[in-house]
Amino acid sequence: MQPRPFVSRTADSIPPSGIREFFDLVATQDDVISLGVGEPDFPTPWKICDAVVDALRRGVTSYTSNYGLLELREAIAEDIYKRYGVEYDPGREILITAGVSEGMDVGMRAILDPGDEVIVAEPCYVSYKPCVVFAGGVPVVVATSADNDFRLQAAQIQEALTPQTKALLIGYPNNPTGAVMSRPELAQLAEIAEQHDLLVISDEIYGHLTYEGQHTCFSSLPDMKPRTLLLNGFSKAYAMTGWRIGYACGPAPIIEAMMHIHSYTALCSSVLAQVGAIEALRNCEAEMTEMIAQYDHRRRLFVNGLNEIGLPCFEPRGAFYTFPSIQGTGLSSGKFSQALLLEEKVATVPGDAFGECGEGYIRCTYASSIDQLKEALSRMAQFLDKLDSGKLPVSYA
Amino acid sequence: MQQVLEILAQQGPVDPSEIATRLDRPVDEVEALIRQAQEEGILLGYRALINWEKADGEKIYAFISVEATPEHNRGFDKIADYVSHFDEVHSVYLMSGISDLTVVVEGSDFREIARFVAEKLAPIPGVRSTATSFVLKTYKMEGEIVAEEAGNHRLAVSP
Numbered sequence: 001m002q003p004r005p006f007v008s009r010t011a012d013s014i015p016p017s018g019i020r021e022f023f024d025l026v027a028t029q030d031d032v033i034s035l036g037v038g039e040p041d042f043p044t045p046w047k048i049c050d051a052v053v054d055a056l057r058r059g060v061t062s063y064t065s066n067y068g069l070l071e072l073r074e075a076i077a078e079d080i081y082k083r084y085g086v087e088y089d090p091g092r093e094i095l096i097t098a099g100v101s102e103g104m105d106v107g108m109r110a111i112l113d114p115g116d117e118v119i120v121a122e123p124c125y126v127s128y129k130p131c132v133v134f135a136g137g138v139p140v141v142v143a144t145s146a147d148n149d150f151r152l153q154a155a156q157i158q159e160a161l162t163p164q165t166k167a168l169l170i171g172y173p174n175n176p177t178g179a180v181m182s183r184p185e186l187a188q189l190a191e192i193a194e195q196h197d198l199l200v201i202s203d204e205i206y207g208h209l210t211y212e213g214q215h216t217c218f219s220s221l222p223d224m225k226p227r228t229l230l231l232n233g234f235s236k237a238y239a240m241t242g243w244r245i246g247y248a249c250g251p252a253p254i255i256e257a258m259m260h261i262h263s264y265t266a267l268c269s270s271v272l273a274q275v276g277a278i279e280a281l282r283n284c285e286a287e288m289t290e291m292i293a294q295y296d297h298r299r300r301l302f303v304n305g306l307n308e309i310g311l312p313c314f315e316p317r318g319a320f321y322t323f324p325s326i327q328g329t330g331l332s333s334g335k336f337s338q339a340l341l342l343e344e345k346v347a348t349v350p351g352d353a354f355g356e357c358g359e360g361y362i363r364c365t366y367a368s369s370i371d372q373l374k375e376a377l378s379r380m381a382q383f384l385d386k387l388d389s390g391k392l393p394v395s396y397a
Numbered sequence: 398m399q400q401v402l403e404i405l406a407q408q409g410p411v412d413p414s415e416i417a418t419r420l421d422r423p424v425d426e427v428e429a430l431i432r433q434a435q436e437e438g439i440l441l442g443y444r445a446l447i448n449w450e451k452a453d454g455e456k457i458y459a460f461i462s463v464e465a466t467p468e469h470n471r472g473f474d475k476i477a478d479y480v481s482h483f484d485e486v487h488s489v490y491l492m493s494g495i496s497d498l499t500v501v502v503e504g505s506d507f508r509e510i511a512r513f514v515a516e517k518l519a520p521i522p523g524v525r526s527t528a529t530s531f532v533l534k535t536y537k538m539e540g541e542i543v544a545e546e547a548g549n550h551r552l553a554v555s556p
C-alpha cells in the first residue's frame with residue numbers, strides 16, 4: 001500500500017526560506033565571494049574555546065538545570081543591568097536557550113493560543129513568521145520601507161491591530177536592513193503596547209552591534225519590563241553561531257511557561273555552550289569591542305562603495321548588513337542576485353527572502369575581510385556596467 | 398592618530414582615502430596625520446611579514462643575550478648603537494633582568510651566526526658575555542599566528 005502523505009498541513013504550509021533555495025544555487029559555483037552569510041567571519045575568541053576545552057577535560061558533560069546554569073543566568077543578569085539598567089532575577093526571569101532561534105520558538109508556543117495574532121515588521125529575519133505559525137498563531141505583516149529607513153512606524157501598528165492581536169515582534173538592529181530604532185521611536189511602540197495590552201517580543205541579537213548612538217533595550221523603557229520578552233544570544237556579538245546558545249528574559253510566568261516547554265523538548269542547552277557563554281560574558285569584552293570596531297570600518301567602506309558604484313544604500317547603523325536598492329536596474333531581486341552570482345561570482349541574498357516588501361533590494365553582509373569587500377565591490381561595478389551596456393544574456397531580464 | 402596607526406600596523410600601506418572612509422574622517426586630516434607620524438619618527442616604514450621557514454632561501458634567527466659593561470653617563474646606549482650597525486643584526490633591545498641587551502641576529506645558517514658572534518659581537522670592548530639561542534620554529538610573529546590556517550567553515554549563504 002502506498003503510504004499516505006504523513007507531513008502535516010502546517011509543516012507543508014511554510015515554504016522553504018528563500019535563503020535555502022539560493023544556497024543550493026551558490027553551491028554549484030566556484031570561487032564565489034560570499035556576501036550572503038548571516039554570521040561573523042571571526043572565529044570564536046580563543047579564551048572561550050580554551051575555557052570549554054578545559055571544562056571538557058574536567059568532565060563537565062552533564063545535563064544542567066532546565067533553566068540553564070545559574071552562574072550563566074547570573075552573568076547575564078549582571079550584563080543586562082550594567083548595560084541597560086534593567087534588573088532580571090536570574091532565578092525566575094531568565095531561560096538559557098539554543099540560540100535566539102529556540103527562544104523564539106519556545107516563546108511563541110508559550111504565549112500563543114490558536115488564532116492569536118502577532119504583528120511582525122518586515123523585512124525581517126526569516127524565522128519570525130514560521131515560528132508564529134508553528135505555534136498556532138497568525139502573523140500579521142506590516143511592511144517597513146526605505147522612506148523611513150526601515151523603521152517601524154507607530155501608525156502602521158495601529159492599522160494592523162485587531163481584537164486578536166496579542167503581541168508585537170520586532171528585531172532591531174535589523175536583519176536584513178541594518179536599521180536601528182532610537183529610544184523615542186521605541187517609546188512610541190511602547191505606548192501602543194501599553195494602550196492595547198500587548199506583549200513585545202524584542203529580538204536584540206544585534207544589540208551590541210550598534211555603530212552610532214546607543215542600543216536601547218526594549219525592557220528598559222518605562223513600564224515595559226512586564227510587557228517584554230527579550231531574546232538575545234551569543235551568536236553574533238561573540239562570534240559563536242555554531243555553539244547554539246542564547247537566552248530569553250521576561251516576566252516570570254512567561255519564562256516559566258517557556259522553561260516548561262523547553263524542559264520537555266530540549267531539556268537544557270548544551271552545557272559546553274553554556275560554559276563558553278560564561279567565559280564570553282566574564283572575560284571577552286575586549287575581544288567583542290575589537291570585532292565591533294572592525295565591522296564598523298567595513299561598514300563605512302562598503303556602504304560608501306555601494307553608493308559609489310550606483311546601488312543606493314541607506315546608512316545601516318547596526319548589525320552587519322547593507323540593504324541596497326537594485327530598483328534602478330529594472331531586475332527583480334531574485335534575478336539580480338542570480339545574475340550577479342552567475343556572471344561575477346558574488347553571492348548576495350535577494351531582499352524578498354525577508355518578506356515581500358524586501359523586493360527591489362538585496363542583502364549584502366559586510367562581515368568579510370576588507371580585501372574581499374573591495375573585490376566584491378569591483379565585481380559588482382563590473383556587473384552593473386555589463387547591465388548598462390546590455391551585455392548580459394537576455395535570460396536574466 | 399592612534400586609530401590610523403593601528404590600521405597601518407595591521408595592514409601595511411593603505412590608501413589614505415580608504416582610511417578616511419573607514420574612520421569617517423576627512424582625507425586631508427588622515428594624510429596630515431600620516432605625514433606627521435613619518436616626520437616625528439613614529440611611522441618608520443612598511444615591511445612584508447614573511448615566514449622564512451617556508452620560503453626557499455632560508456633565513457634563520459638567533460636571540461643573543463649580551464651582558465655588557467655600562468659606560469659612565471651613557472649607560473648602554475653607545476654599545477647598543479654600535480651593535481645595531483652590523484648588517485647581520487636584525488634588532489637590538491635594552492632589557493630588564495639578567496642580561497643587558499638582547500640582540501636578534503639574522504643569517505643563512507647556524508655557522509654564519511656562530512661566526513658573527515665569535516668574530517664580531519663577542520670581541521666588542523665592553524661585551525662581557527654572550528649566550529646564543531637559535532630559533533628552531535616560529536609559532537607567532539608580529540602578532541600573526543604562523544600555524545596552518547584554520548580555514549573558513551562558513552556556509553556561503555545563511556540566514
Ligand SMILES: Cc1ncc(COP(=O)(O)O)c(C=O)c1O
Pocket residue numbers: 038098099100101102125171174175203205232233234235241244245246556
Ligand atoms: C535577527 C536574528 N535573530 C535571530 C537569529 C538566530 O540567532 P541564533 O544563532 O541565536 O539562533 C539570527 C541569525 O541570523 C538573526 O539574524
